[in-house]
Amino acid sequence: MALERSALEAAGKRYRDEGISRRVRGIAVSAIKEIPLLAQKVPGCVSLGQGISSFPTPEHIVDAVCRHLRESVWTGKYTLGPGLPALRRAFADMLVRERGLWVDPDTEICITVGAMEGLCATVLTLIEPGDEVLLPSPNYASHIEQVLLAEGIPVFFPLKPATWQLDLDALGHAISPRTKAIIICHPHNPTGAVFSKEDLLVVAQWALEHGFYIICDETYDFLTYDGKPYWSLLSMPELRRQVIGVFSFSKKYAMTGWRVGAVVAPADILDHVMKVHDAAAICAPTPSQVAALAALEGPQECVAHFRKTFQARRDRVCSFLDRMAPHLSYVKPQGAYYVMVKFPPQAGDSMTVALRLLHEARVITIPGSAFGPGGEGHVRLSFGSTEAELDEAMERLARWFEKNTA
Incomplete structure (x- = not known):
């Protein structure tokens, strides 16, 4: 069986088993893809989910x-x-x-x-x-x-x-x-x-x-x-x-x-x-x-620009997370454009928290359970989005965690 509880299954979807190979029955669509699918039915969401850069192709x-x-x-x-x-x-x-x-x-x-x-x-x-x-x-x-x-x-x-x-x-x-x-x-x-x-x-x-x-x-x-x-x-x-x-x-x-x-x-x-x-x-x-x-x-200046901008976005998100202590904790990223955020146990398991954040805070995050046993107790945030989207999402997260983990 797949190692994580499917986000779609958690939301009520059931998969057929009859006639399906053991290999395919044993895997799951990643929650990285599933949570955004669920978000299509939740109006007004802001995404910190899938690792998609806000930049257009040069x-x-x-x-x-x-x-x-x-x-x-x-x-x-x-x-x-x-x-x-x-x-x-x-x-x-x-x-x-x-x-x-x-x-x-x-x-x-x-x-x-x-x-x-x-x-x-x-x-x-x-x-x-x-x-x-x-x-x-x-x-x-x-x-x-x-x-x-x-x-x-x-x-x-x-x-x-x-x-x-x-x-x-x-x-x-x-x-x-x-x-x-x-x-x-x-x-x-x-x-x-x-x-x-x-x-x-x-x-x-x-x-x-x-x-x-x-x-x-x-x-x-x-x-x-x-x-x-x-x-x-x-x-x-x-x-x-x-x-x-x-x-x-x-x-x-x-x-x-x-x-x-x-x-x-x-x-x-x-x-x-x-x-x-x-x-x-x-x-x-x-x-x-x-x-x-x-x-x-072609010219490579775009790569340096992306790196500089993502570092600024990392610092922006980390400043928000610093203000959310003691409700949340994290390790400052040194690369890529993700941060794993640890939340208190009373909030629930990571799939429950991710689904509640989706429906109640209207913020797309990825449950830590998607990343193996060491990810439980966390949600992954991507800071690939624009500064305005990051600000709105982090404000929503701050309000939700203050209300639900106090």
């Missing part, structure tokens, strides 16, 4: 796609499965420029339908029934469901609640002979943590000793705050045979709806990832690949 990207749609006969056709050769070359150039990481664009990069398809294809490629996959807790909800879809076993190890940093003692105890992989989203969704290089090096050493894979979800690699350095396990040459990187254009270039990402892996692993990619998608949408190419080759 104009130079949109212009490039419009031009190609009008002038290039191939823009409306399939590309080769791994993606446009020019896009893969540009992506490889970006990795050299920003990471000092050289990969072969012809054999080690596949362009995917967002990072989500890339992650799912990677998990289905590596994980067999009964394999254990290590997941920090709390952890991005869809990683959990992807492991379950592959009939693997999610094995949670807690993050340190005072800092949301890796708890290496807990991780060490979670490793077993059945451990096949660990999935690390870094910077971390849902906590906003940026893990230390020293801790990640320990993870790397254990992967080498025990022979398990590391799947790096690099969706927020560009988004750290206060000058916090970012370091990726992809940077270790010793790990090249065991590490798979999954990237996204969604957050970095305000392209969530374009659905384009990339998998970077050794050629002999990527060959198998490509089988799943072909069966599920054939190729990423060609116009979206054109957009991704324009994003990589």
Whole structure:
């Protein structure tokens, strides 16, 4: 069974079981997607839910796609499965420029339908029934469901609640002979943590000793705050045979709806990832690949602007949360654009609180239970929205928590 109580089930929806495969019965649509579905029936909601940036896709990207749609006969056709050769070359150039990481664009990069398809294809490629996959807790909800879809076993190890940093003692105890992989989203969704290089090096050493894979979800690699350095396990040459990187254009270039990402892996692993990619998608949408190419080759000032603005929004939300003490507590995010907010036990479980906030405060939040056992007692807030939306939502939250947790 799925590891969390479905938001739609909590609201009264019932799912058919007869004739449905065990694999699909055992997973749930993430509450990240379900709560906004429920919110469609609640007028006047303000969203701190799904991680959608308020920014439009930069104009130079949109212009490039419009031009190609009008002038290039191939823009409306399939590309080769791994993606446009020019896009893969540009992506490889970006990795050299920003990471000092050289990969072969012809054999080690596949362009995917967002990072989500890339992650799912990677998990289905590596994980067999009964394999254990290590997941920090709390952890991005869809990683959990992807492991379950592959009939693997999610094995949670807690993050340190005072800092949301890796708890290496807990991780060490979670490793077993059945451990096949660990999935690390870094910077971390849902906590906003940026893990230390020293801790990640320990993870790397254990992967080498025990022979398990590391799947790096690099969706927020560009988004750290206060000058916090970012370091990726992809940077270790010793790990090249065991590490798979999954990237996204969604957050970095305000392209969530374009659905384009990339998998970077050794050629002999990527060959198998490509089988799943072909069966599920054939190729990423060609116009979206054109957009991704324009994003990589165009001006990068937009990325710096997004980072600066999100840091200001983080500080804005944190100032609201500071004024809500002692009703609420939190750890200040170091990256991504989420904050996990801890509420008093008397308010109820996290699904109950999220549903009450939706219907009573008209604010969309995500229950912490969606992110594994370590998320219970929290709700996740996204600060991707505009300043006006953030102010209104935080005012509503302040009134609700003062009334219901006093």
